[in-house]
Amino acid sequence: MNKSGFPIASILLSSLIALSACDAGKPPDPYDVSKMDLKPVAAKLSNERGTGAFASGASLNMGAELKPVDTAQVKEVHLDTTHKIIEIAPGVKFSAWTFGGQVPGPTVRARVGDKIRFTMTNRSDENLPAVRVVAAPMMHSMDFHAAMVSPQDKYRSIAPGQTITFEFTANYPGVFMYHCGTPMILEHIASGMYGAVIVEPRAGYPTKVDREYMVIQSEFYAKPDPGKTVIEGAPLYVLDADKLRASTPTHTVFNGMHNGMVRNPLPAKPGERVRLFVLNVGPSKTSSFHVVGTIFDRVWFEGNPDNQFRGMQTVLLGSSNSAIVEMMIPEAGSYIMVDHHFANASQGAIGLISTDAKPAQGDLEHHNMPATSNTPTDPDAVQGKLAFESKCLACHSIGQGKKLGPDLAGVSKRRSDEWLTRWLKSPEKMLESDPVAKTMLKEFNNLPMPNQSLSEAEIKKYLKYFHWIDAQPAGAVTSEMGGH
Numbered sequence: 272m273n274k275s276g277f278p279i280a281s282i283l284l285s286s287l288i289a290l291s292a293c294d295a296g297k298p299p300d301p302y303d304v305s306k307m308d309l310k311p312v313a314a315k316l317s318n319e320r321g322t323g324a325f326a327s328g329a330s331l332n333m334g335a336e337l338k339p340v341d342t343a344q345v346k347e348v349h350l351d352t353t354h355k356i357i358e359i360a361p362g363v364k365f366s367a368w369t370f371g372g373q374v375p376g377p378t379v380r381a382r383v384g385d386k387i388r389f390t391m392t393n394r395s396d397e398n399l400p401a402v403r404v405v406a407a408p409m410m411h412s413m414d415f416h417a418a419m420v421s422p423q424d425k426y427r428s429i430a431p432g433q434t435i436t437f438e439f440t441a442n443y444p445g446v447f448m449y450h451c452g453t454p455m456i457l458e459h460i461a462s463g464m465y466g467a468v469i470v471e472p473r474a475g476y477p478t479k480v481d482r483e484y485m486v487i488q489s490e491f492y493a494k495p496d497p498g499k500t501v502i503e504g505a506p507l508y509v510l511d512a513d514k515l516r517a518s519t520p521t522h523t524v525f526n527g528m529h530n531g532m533v534r535n536p537l538p539a540k541p542g543e544r545v546r547l548f549v550l551n552v553g554p555s556k557t558s559s560f561h562v563v564g565t566i567f568d569r570v571w572f573e574g575n576p577d578n579q580f581r582g583m584q585t586v587l588l589g590s591s592n593s594a595i596v597e598m599m600i601p602e603a604g605s606y607i608m609v610d611h612h613f614a615n616a617s618q619g620a621i622g623l624i625s626t627d628a629k630p631a632q633g634d635l636e637h638h639n640m641p642a643t644s645n646t647p648t649d650p651d652a653v654q655g656k657l658a659f660e661s662k663c664l665a666c667h668s669i670g671q672g673k674k675l676g677p678d679l680a681g682v683s684k685r686r687s688d689e690w691l692t693r694w695l696k697s698p699e700k701m702l703e704s705d706p707v708a709k710t711m712l713k714e715f716n717n718l719p720m721p722n723q724s725l726s727e728a729e730i731k732k733y734l735k736y737f738h739w740i741d742a743q744p745a746g747a748v749t750s751e752m753g754g755h
C-alpha cells in the first residue's frame with residue numbers, strides 16, 4: 272500500500288500543517304525569555320546615608336493586611352537595615368537585625384513587568400532613640416528571590432553607612448522571599464532579615480476574593496543574653512548559635528510574633544472568600560500549612576496560578592517556598608491557621624481567621640502584651656508566671672473565662688498535681704487514655720492542646736504558680752490583655 276511512499280508523506284505533511292496551525296492558535300508563552308528584561312543596569316554604591324524612615328514606598332505593606340497593588344509601573348522601594356530589639360513573644364525581647372525596622376520586613380506588592388527600584392542604607396551603626404544598638408555594626412546585603420540578576424553585583428554586602436541602589440523587573444508571578452545574603456547567612460536570616468515580594472500576574476488573579484492577608488512563617492532561636500542585659504524589666508534574648516546550627520528553634524511563629532494572630536485574629540465574614548499569601552522563611556524547618564475548619568479551594572504553589580491544585584487540606588512548604596491559598600469561610604467561627612507539624616505549632620505557629628475579629632487598630636499586635644495582675648514572691652512561682660504569660664496565655668485565661676482552652680483559675684483544686692504533671696508532660700497521651708482529658712477535649716471543640724515540650728523542672732514551676740493563684744482570695748488574680 273505504501274509503495275509509492277505517497278500516503279506517508281501526505282500524512283506527515285498534513286500533520287505538520289495541523290501542528291503549525293495549532294501553534295498559531297496558541298496564546299503566547301507568558302514566560303517568553305525574549306520578552307523579559309534580563310539586562311538590568313549595574314548596582315550603584317555610595318557613601319550617602321539614608322536618614323529618613325527605615326522603610327518607604329507606595330508598594331509596601333507593613334503587616335498581615337494587604338493593600339491592592341499600586342498602579343505605578345516603577346516601584347520605588349526603600350528599606351534600610353537596622354539593629355533593634357523586637358518582641359517575639361509576650362515578654363521575650365530579642366536582639367534582631369531588620370529590613371525596614373521590623374521583622375518580617377515589609378511586603379512589596381507588584382505585577383509582572385513592573386520595575387522595582389530598590390535602595391538600602393546599612394544603618395546597623397545608628398543609635399537613634401527608637402533603635403537601641405545591641406549588636407556591633409556589620410555588613411548586610413539584600414537578595415530578592417523575585418529578581419533575575421547577578422548576585423555578585425546586586426546582592427553584594429555593604430558596610431555600615433553605605434547605600435546600595437539597584438533595579439530589576441519582575442518577570443515571573445509568585446510570592447518570593449527576600450533576605451540578607453551576607454555570611455553567615457543562617458545567622459542573618461535567623462536574626463530577622465527577611466520579607467516577601469508578591470508579584471501578581473500581569474492581568475491579575477483569575478479569581479475574586481473578599482480578603483487578602485500575608486502570613487510569613489519563620490523560626491527564632493533565642494537564649495537569655497549571657498551578659499544578663501535587662502530591657503524594661505525583662506531579660507534580653509539573643510541568638511542561640513548552638514540551637515541555630517542544630518536547627519532546634521525556641522519559637523516558630525507567623526508574622527514575627529508567637530501566637531500573635533491568636534490575640535489579634537484576621538477578620539473575615541461567613542460566606543467570604545479569603546486569599547492567604549503564605550511564605551515559609553525557615554531558615555531550617557518546613558511548614559505543613561493548614562487551616563482548621565475549611566479546605567483550600569485553590570492552591571497556587573509558589574504563588575503562581577499556573578501551578579494550581581484544587582481542594583487541598585495542607586500545603587507543604589520548604590524553606591523559602593510559598594503558596595497562595597484560597598478558601599471559603601463557611602460559617603461563623605474561628606478558623607485556625609497552623610503549621611500541622613504540631614511541634615512547630617506549639618512553638619507559636621498558630622493564628623486565627625475569625626468572624627468575631629475586629630479589624631486591627633493602629634500598630635500591630637506587638638503592643639498588646641498580655642499580663643497578669645499581682646505577683647507571687649516564691650522565685651519558682653515567679654518563673655512559672657513568666658513562662659505562663661509567654662507560652663500559655665494565648666489559649667488560657669485566669670479568672671476571665673474560656674479561650675481556646677479552659678480558664679485555669681482553680682485548676683490546682685480540680686486536678687491533682689500528679690494529673691497535671693502527666694497532662695503537661697504529654698497532653699497527647701492523656702487525650703488517648705485519660706477519661707477526664709477526653710471529656711475536656713470534647714468540650715473544647717476537639718482542639719487538642721499542643722504538647723508544650725516542657726521539662727520536669729518547668730512543670731514544677733507552673734504547678735507552683737497555679738497553687739499560688741488558688742491560694743489568693745477568689746478573683747484576686749486575673750490575666751488580662753494589657754493596653755498600650
Ligand SMILES: [Cu+2]
Nearest residue numbers: 411451453459
Ligand atoms: Cu545581614
